[in-house]
Amino acid sequence: xxxxEQPSEVTAVEGAIVxxxxxxxxxGFYGLSWYxxxxxxxxxxxxxxALDGLEETGRFSxxxxxxxxxxxxxxxxxxMKDSASYFCAVSTGFQKLVFGTGTxxxxxx
Amino acid sequence: GAVVSQxxxxxxCKSGTSVKIECRSLDFQATTMFxxxxxPKQSLMLMATSNEGSKATYEQGVEKDKFLINHASLTxxxxxxxxAHPEDSSFYxxxxxxxxxTQYFGPGTxxxxx
Numbered sequence: 001x002x003x004x005e006q007p008s009e010v011t012a013v014e015g016a017i018v019x020x021x022x023x024x025x026x027x028g029f030y031g032l033s034w035y036x037x038x039x040x041x042x043x044x045x046x047x048x049x050a051l052d053g054l055e056e057t058g059r060f061s062x063x064x065x066x067x068x069x070x071x072x073x074x075x076x077x078x079x080m081k082d083s084a085s086y087f088c089a090v091s092t093g094f095q096k097l098v099f100g101t102g103t104x105x106x107x108x109x
Numbered sequence: 110g111a112v113v114s115q116x117x118x119x120x121x122c123k124s125g126t127s128v129k130i131e132c133r134s135l136d137f138q139a140t141t142m143f144x145x146x147x148x149p150k151q152s153l154m155l156m157a158t159s160n161e162g163s164k165a166t167y168e169q170g171v172e173k174d175k176f177l178i179n180h181a182s183l184t185x186x187x188x189x190x191x192x193a194h195p196e197d198s199s200f201y202x203x204x205x206x207x208x209x210x211t212q213y214f215g216p217g218t219x220x221x222x223x
Contacts, residue, residue, distance in 0.1 A: 043214045045211065095158075095206050095212070097204075097212060
């Protein structure tokens with residue numbers, strides 16, 4: 001089967017840095033994406049890693065290690081609006097995305 | 110960025126009726142669209158891949174006769190939930206893939222079957 005594991009919940013305070021991990025086991029791998037989803041809303045694309053290393057996009061960075069089947073999303077200078085669910089997703093081929101279990105981030109003042 | 114719309118955003122129906130959900134890519138052509146289902150506090154599960162002008166490809170465990178998908182044009186795919194039952198109540202989300210192979214998600218349709 002295919003599985004992508006994430007911590008179920010992470011809490012942090014405004015201004016802090018938080019890391020959300022994702023370990024995956026899939027039948028194919030073309031890249032790892034990260035999505036943000038607010039309650040009742042649609043997933044919003046954050047970042048994509050096809051190769052090992054760190055990708056930085058503003059306050060968000062994403063890392064991938066294909067040899068370890070592992071990646072993480074790093075959120076810096078946390079803001080209240082960052083409270084949401086975050087999903088990693090693996091592109092397995094034929095443009096299909098397999099989503100992780102999701103991590104609920106709670107940012108407090 | 111690219112915009113994908115879904116209609117309706119919410120629908121309540123009686124058990125046994127059919128419901129059609131539309132997914133449109135508003136400013137780009139999408140040869141491939143995807144349909145997902147998400148139960149409360151759970152992840153998105155891919156239901157099927159919809160290709161323009163051909164039959165949809167369903168994921169294992171998804172009944173193709175219950176979830177009818179039609180991709181009639183490069184900007185429109187529809188999902189019809191036939192003979193809906195309460196267990197079909199869920200959040201249905203579509204996505205559309207652009208030429209750069211980025212998937213853009215629609216705002217979702219919340220279905221409640223009574």
